[in-house]
Amino acid sequence: MKKYRPNISDVARLAGVSTATVSRALSNPSLVSEATREAVRGAIAATGYRLNETARNLRHRRTGGILALVPNLANPFFSQILSGVASVLGPAGYNLLIADTRTAGADRLLDYAEPSRSDGLIILDGSLPVSALTGRIPIVEACEWVPGLVAPRVKIDNRSAAGLAVQHLADLGHVRIGHVVGPAGNVLSVARLAGYEDALRSRGLPLVQSAIYQGDFSLESGRAAAALWLQQPQETRPTALFLASDAMACGFIGEVQRHGLTVPRDVSVVGFDDIELIAHISPPLTTIRQPRTAIGQVAAERLLNRLRSIDDTDEDTILPVELIIRASTAAPRR
Amino acid sequence: MKKYRPNISDVARLAGVSTATVSRALSNPSLVSEATREAVRGAIAATGYRLNETARNLRHRRTGGILALVPNLANPFFSQILSGVASVLGPAGYNLLIADTRTAGADRLLDYAEPSRSDGLIILDGSLPVSALTGRIPIVEACEWVPGLVAPRVKIDNRSAAGLAVQHLADLGHVRIGHVVGPAGNVLSVARLAGYEDALRSRGLPLVQSAIYQGDFSLESGRAAAALWLQQPQETRPTALFLASDAMACGFIGEVQRHGLTVPRDVSVVGFDDIELIAHISPPLTTIRQPRTAIGQVAAERLLNRLRSIDDTDEDTILPVELIIRASTAAPRR
DNA sequence: CTGAAAGCGCTTACAG
């Protein structure tokens, strides 16, 4: 018993028809008579035939795959987006390929936009060079975006979302409101910082450098920001902080609690993203919810439309955010 | 200016050689004279030629991809494993395909082990049916495993790892030690429960049904377990709990804190996995660290070895775990 | 409704 993989000719021979007919019976049955279809079905069952996708793809000059470029796969922030992407791509018959732009060597960068590698790109990493991506295969950007790249973007309005967070703190009566920014140069960091500044200005609140802390979205950088904040004089340091990610907010809260302070009694904290865990820590975190599954789904749908030439606009899709008020924010102590 | 994708014949023509020579210059340069190689290089640069992977794969009767089957992509637990997988597969020239076994329809299940879909499988979901996976392409299992499936497994010793957690609690002086199990029927749940029971027995501690709570690895199920625990009489309920996942431990701690209790003063808690966040909540969680990146890397390496016929053993790789003692555990109150 | 034939873009055993 040899391990032989039957091909379309084996089926054709057994069914007593040509390979063309088998092919049609498979991909466009209405072109084939019922009797012939039945014969083909029988031959397929008898041989255990399965279509070779690689051959079909070669013939169709496509790959059958969509490549998602993620800055850091280990970061759980992306898994939910990818889950949304996968839920759309699977049923549509596309494979989801994933590449971690950090662990993949820079030499590999040029291959991303290779038409022989995938039929389309979903970009989740705004720090990629435009030149490597431009003009080869359809692209959609999700969450982050590459400045200068012409492609539809599926995202939230980061600037006004940041404004929501800060306004919430202002509404509670806070005057000295601080901000922990994301990674330097990151498009999201820039937009959220701008929203923070917008909100302070529109409320006539003080905008001072000492209330802005550098972060990089990570837990550890939130902890470090807290360490700085703890060293500042109590009378002048912020009574409330808006942090550009939930992870940083967690790190921040953990550190101030370790120093015997209480949130929100001693300091109010707002995060960004609404990752699942932070509803369960104490205090549960007030944050801006980002519809991550929906972002992934819509990005995948728009890319599929481009592949089918339905979507010919470069317009962005802006999805709504929501301020989720939990227990990490309160009026300032007086 | 037409958008024309040059192929190997275009390069051959320009270089004044045959396509066979171009092919050799690309994949086995030592077979080709330096002068010819140079000519080919020039022609490639001039035409902007890029190898078509699909065609090469068809010729080689392979796909160039490895498919990872994940039970739930949205669960961040898997992202770090996938990160390890990606870091090995990328440099080896393989694409990483990912499928979410939950969102993909059951009809798609049979396609997973399709040789035309991928060259090998990394299985992270122990609940898949053996029949759908058997005997088609090389498989490696990581973390979870499918009972009855003959394939190398890369995992930890869940049973003794659970024992470590329980022994730590016993060492602190706890007598009534409870356990929140993972999803019913899950291979990890079963192994960790067995390890819990082992440890109690070997210490001569009471093993009672009322100290075992059903969970499913999720935050919410940890919260629900806490709700049950809170209702039990203080004199008989466990003074310490080992939970089969960090997520459940977070949910548990959050709920008991919400009821005004303090961890570890009122109850000690040990989790499992060592996900990043739980070092930063308060109290920082004592847990069993699972080397997730390494699990992903080793799984990918073993699969690559199988594809190259280097690895011909079905033996499991057992990676070491570590008990990480933080602040969520202490001696029982007396 | 069906078949013969060309072709998608590569690779490689064979011959020289």
Added chain:
DNA sequence: CTGAAAGCGCTTACAG
């Protein structure tokens, strides 16, 4: 060291 030719497994315009 190099080329002609067959072939990987499909699909589809063309002809009947």
